Amino acid sequence: MRMVGVRELKNQLSKYLQLVKQGETVVITEHEQVIAEIKKPSENMEDREKRVYSYLEEQSRIGKLVLAKRDRSQIDNIIKDRSARNQIPDWKEIHEDSRKDRT
Structure with missing residues (x-):
């Protein structure tokens, strides 16, 4: 475990993120008080x-939120179709296509 000030x-974020990738925990301090830690x-x-999905479904069931009713397969099909034709996906077009049901 390493301790480092904010x-x-x-100033050396990349260095500390590399340590985290290697499995080390980095404890962050501010004015000698521990405020956070970064770990894998x-x-x-x-x-x-x-x-997360289980939590969202539970919240929907008890009426605290309404789940989106977007058909994810539509977006997947557009991406697969373009990949089959060796085209780079046009994300703006995909985004617009996925929002057609909102007009």
Whole structure:
């Protein structure tokens, strides 16, 4: 574990992020008080995404939020179609196509 002040972290961010990538925890201090720590995630992104979606579904079920009703497959199909034709995806066009249902 390394301790670093905010100013030093700001000036040498790449160095400290490299240490984090290697598995080290970086503790950030401000005026000799610990204010944060940076470390590698303890779970993989897939598990985290599942947990987030589960939370959002629960909040929707109890009425605290309304989930978007966008069809993600439409966007995936546009990207696959362009990839099959060896074209670079035009993200603006994809974005506009995905919002057609909002007019």
